[in-house]
Amino acid sequence: MCRRHNKDHEILFSRERGAFLIPYFIALLFEGIPLLHLELALGQCLRKGSIRAWNTVSPYLGGVGVGSWMVSVLVSLYYNTVLTWVMWYFINSFQEPLPWSACPLNENRTGFNEECYRSTAVNYFWYRKTLNITPNVTESGTLQWWLILCLAACWAIVYLCTIRGIETTGKAIYVTAIFPYLVLTIFLIHGLTLPGATDGLAYLFTPNLNTLKNPRVWLDAATQIFFSLSLAFGGLIAFSSYNSPKNDCEKDAVTVAIVNSMTSLYASIPVFSVLGFKATTGYWDCLDRNIISIINEFDLPEESIMRENYTAWISFLNSSHPEKIAGLKLKSCDLQEFLDQSVSGTGLVFIIFTQAIILMPGSRAWAILFFIMLFCLGLSSMFGNIEGVFTPLLELRIISKTIRKELLSGIICLICFIIALCFTLGSGSYWIDIFDSYAGTVPLLVIAFFEVIGVAYVYKIKRFSKDVKWMTGRKPNLYWQITWRFISPLLLLIVFLAFVALQIQKPSSYAAWNPKYEGFPMKEEKVYPPWVLAICVLLAVLPCVFVPLVALFNLIKQMCRSKDTSFIQPEVFSCQEANCNFCHPKESIPIVSVCKKK
Amino acid sequence: MLSFASQMHRMLSKYGLVSKQLWEIMQISNILLCNVTDRVSFWFVVTDSSENVTTVPGSEVEAAIRMNRNRINSAFLLSDKTLQFLKITPTLSPPVEPSTPVWLIVFGVVLCLILAGIVFLVVAGIRQRKKKNKESTERENLEEKCEVTITVENGIPCEALDLKAGHINGVFAADNERFTSL
Numbered sequence: 142m143c144r145r146h147n148k149d150h151e152i153l154f155s156r157e158r159g160a161f162l163i164p165y166f167i168a169l170l171f172e173g174i175p176l177l178h179l180e181l182a183l184g185q186c187l188r189k190g191s192i193r194a195w196n197t198v199s200p201y202l203g204g205v206g207v208g209s210w211m212v213s214v215l216v217s218l219y220y221n222t223v224l225t226w227v228m229w230y231f232i233n234s235f236q237e238p239l240p241w242s243a244c245p246l247n248e249n250r251t252g253f254n255e256e257c258y259r260s261t262a263v264n265y266f267w268y269r270k271t272l273n274i275t276p277n278v279t280e281s282g283t284l285q286w287w288l289i290l291c292l293a294a295c296w297a298i299v300y301l302c303t304i305r306g307i308e309t310t311g312k313a314i315y316v317t318a319i320f321p322y323l324v325l326t327i328f329l330i331h332g333l334t335l336p337g338a339t340d341g342l343a344y345l346f347t348p349n350l351n352t353l354k355n356p357r358v359w360l361d362a363a364t365q366i367f368f369s370l371s372l373a374f375g376g377l378i379a380f381s382s383y384n385s386p387k388n389d390c391e392k393d394a395v396t397v398a399i400v401n402s403m404t405s406l407y408a409s410i411p412v413f414s415v416l417g418f419k420a421t422t423g424y425w426d427c428l429d430r431n432i433i434s435i436i437n438e439f440d441l442p443e444e445s446i447m448r449e450n451y452t453a454w455i456s457f458l459n460s461s462h463p464e465k466i467a468g469l470k471l472k473s474c475d476l477q478e479f480l481d482q483s484v485s486g487t488g489l490v491f492i493i494f495t496q497a498i499i500l501m502p503g504s505r506a507w508a509i510l511f512f513i514m515l516f517c518l519g520l521s522s523m524f525g526n527i528e529g530v531f532t533p534l535l536e537l538r539i540i541s542k543t544i545r546k547e548l549l550s551g552i553i554c555l556i557c558f559i560i561a562l563c564f565t566l567g568s569g570s571y572w573i574d575i576f577d578s579y580a581g582t583v584p585l586l587v588i589a590f591f592e593v594i595g596v597a598y599v600y601k602i603k604r605f606s607k608d609v610k611w612m613t614g615r616k617p618n619l620y621w622q623i624t625w626r627f628i629s630p631l632l633l634l635i636v637f638l639a640f641v642a643l644q645i646q647k648p649s650s651y652a653a654w655n656p657k658y659e660g661f662p663m664k665e666e667k668v669y670p671p672w673v674l675a676i677c678v679l680l681a682v683l684p685c686v687f688v689p690l691v692a693l694f695n696l697i698k699q700m701c702r703s704k705d706t707s708f709i710q711p712e713v714f715s716c717q718e719a720n721c722n723f724c725h726p727k728e729s730i731p732i733v734s735v736c737k738k739k
Numbered sequence: 740m741l742s743f744a745s746q747m748h749r750m751l752s753k754y755g756l757v758s759k760q761l762w763e764i765m766q767i768s769n770i771l772l773c774n775v776t777d778r779v780s781f782w783f784v785v786t787d788s789s790e791n792v793t794t795v796p797g798s799e800v801e802a803a804i805r806m807n808r809n810r811i812n813s814a815f816l817l818s819d820k821t822l823q824f825l826k827i828t829p830t831l832s833p834p835v836e837p838s839t840p841v842w843l844i845v846f847g848v849v850l851c852l853i854l855a856g857i858v859f860l861v862v863a864g865i866r867q868r869k870k871k872n873k874e875s876t877e878r879e880n881l882e883e884k885c886e887v888t889i890t891v892e893n894g895i896p897c898e899a900l901d902l903k904a905g906h907i908n909g910v911f912a913a914d915n916e917r918f919t920s921l
Contacts, residue, residue, distance in 0.1 A: 228849075229842075232842040232845040232846050232849065233841075233842045235841050235842070235845050236840075236841040236842065287842075290846060291846070294846065294849060294850055294853060297850070297853045297854070297857065298853055300857065301853055301856045301857050301860065304857065304860050304861070304864075305860070305864065309860065547860075547861055547864055
């Protein structure tokens with residue numbers, strides 16, 4: 142059984158980490174595990190890709206399969222661009238010193254480049270040297286040729302690993318799934334030895350229960366589960382259709398969910414120790430800079446003010462020479478503030494973690510290791526996405542007969558590469574955030590809702606329980622019955638409504654990197670223009686709209702041909718027959734061809 | 740302080756822009772320090788030892804210091820950050836940049852590996868398919884000649900139902916390929 146670590150690193154960098162664990166586990170228990178079991182059982186029983194599987198469950202639910210396919214396409218498009226950024230940083234990590242460790246000089250070589258100096262070298266490398274970002278989403282900028290090269294390489298790697306479908310993917314997964322564990326362990330050992338690690342870990346594990354009042358946290362937990370377990374993408378159904386029909390899918394579902402969560406927790410320990418280390422060094426730097434200005438101003442002997450007695454000195458100087466102190470414009474240094482600093486979005490890893498890596502000795506090796514690990518994690522997620530795209534296409538007989546597998550996967554990768562070129566523009570990172578927030582959240586909720594409703598009420602839980610019993614040998618217990626019937630659909634509905642309510646409440650805004658902004662290096666809050674909002678709505682609605690469309694289409698077909706008996710009735714279908722149906726001579730390989738009655 | 744004065748004297752006289760005539764005349768005593776504070780910071784002026792005691796113009800001293808910053812720093816084992824000349828911003832040395840950016844080289848290596856892998860897999864696939872086509876035509880010729888007895892159960896031949904091992908999913912196996920076991 143192949144597992145995927147979809148964006149596990151995303152979940153780790155949520156600001157409200159300590160209290161985030163609670164909604165995460167609730168979502169996992171009542172949403173993640175039941176849906177996972179449902180999809181695995183469905184794929185194993187029906188042994189088809191997502192489109193045909195849902196068509197088989199009920200023709201009215203065929204739209205669910207098409208919707209998942211659409212989501213997989215949208216996510217594959219932008220997800221590989223994140224991998225492109227990882228690859229760009231990886232190939233830059235071979236330079237000594239690391240290119241994001243120092244600012245470049247300005248023209249007359251008397252100082253540093255201004256944009257870099259006002260923010261940090263790491264920020265500059267990310268926003269200018271990598272993205273070459275434009276000040277707002279409407280300015281597209283130009284195509285960045287270095288990103289195009291890396292994008293081409295990434296799609297070539299994806300093609301290489303999925304060239305023959307599951308055959309090559311299965312081998313690649315061994316590397317991409319095991320290697321990250323090794324690197325995480327190395328980082329864990331190193332991270333715990335860094336100064337300030339304990340502060341970071343304390344921050345991770347102290348729950349700030351006030352954040353639970355914010356519905357955004359619950360929303361994030363619910364949607365994060367989908368990405369983490371790759372639910373509602375159609376990839377799980379495709380993967381589990383390769384399992385033997387007597388495989389214990391219930392055990393698989395629970396195991397996968399637990400291992401996934403444990404990995405996530407295990408990964409968060411080195412991450413937060415490194416974050417604590419970075420916050421501590423930032424805090425020390427802030428103090429040191431203030432100390433230098435004070436010493437210069439008051440002409441005090443060197444080392445008279447140290448970090449330890451800084452606060453005492455400040456209060457003394459404030460009382461004796463308040464105007465001088467005010468004239469210095471000292472920044473207030475607060476460790477908690479440094480810990481709280483977290484940039485959200487896909488750029489987080491590239492700013493905070495890269496900064497921490499520069500501070501470690503032997504930073505080149507750490508950078509290389511870190512980015513290879515990220516690349517492996519992202520690649521294994523891409524496999525699932527591409528399988529979700531690839532498999533239903535293979536099921537369309539016309540395509541599978543005329544085109545060979547290698548050619549089909551090549552064509553898919555090429556088309557995706559060409560469309561993804563728009564993410565290499567100057568405004569590309571804004572578009573990726575849009576895709577991430579809209580194509581990767583609402584459609585998943587809607588599709589998952591219809592999946593559970595479809596199996597529980599259209600296909601009927603009794604029949605499904607019978608099928609699961611045939612496969613695993615035991616009837617699903619009360620937990621599964623209750624969650625499939627009531628809790629999961631209800632939870633999904635609540636999350637969906639909350640999401641829509643939150644969106645309507647305040648206009649969607651984004652944070653733009655604008656060097657000409659007065660508050661620079663803070664990001665400028667901007668509102669999306671109407672045409673961008675229209676695209677956001679389109680992205681969210683497009684996969685979902687297939688569900689009612691296909692249902693309506695089939696309803697009309699049914700009404701027009703109400704006497705047509707070739708229309709598949711849901712009642713006559715069962716898991717046992719599905720497996721025996723594969724003796725059909727037409728879709729067989731040589732072994733089964735002896736079914737021909739001789 | 741003496742050490743500083745002597746260093747300045749050496750630098751100005753040997754490497755500076757001070758004219759050759761003054762070189763012999765100038766002595767360490769020409770470098771005057773004032774406003775010395777606890778923090779090892781001070782002002783200094785350079786005088787020339789001609790009859791009219793005038794100070795060497797500040798711009799000349801500045802230019803000389805700018806040119807020889809490195810030597811001054813290394814003489815005191817200090818750096819630009821720890822030895823600061825107010826109003827003389829250091830001319831920073833640009834970071835060392837190799838002629839071809841390193842990342843292009845690494846990228847080239849990675850791309851070559853990927854392309855080699857793709858070509859290998861595609862060629863291997865084509866060869867495999869040719870071999871299988873040959874085998875299946877041979878087997879078909881064989882089947883036409885012999886009669887094969889099949890045991891049937893429930894209308895379904897037993898060979899088709901192998902419920903112990905993983906099924907080969909007929910839809911995905913259109914090209915007679917086997918899958919790796921997961």
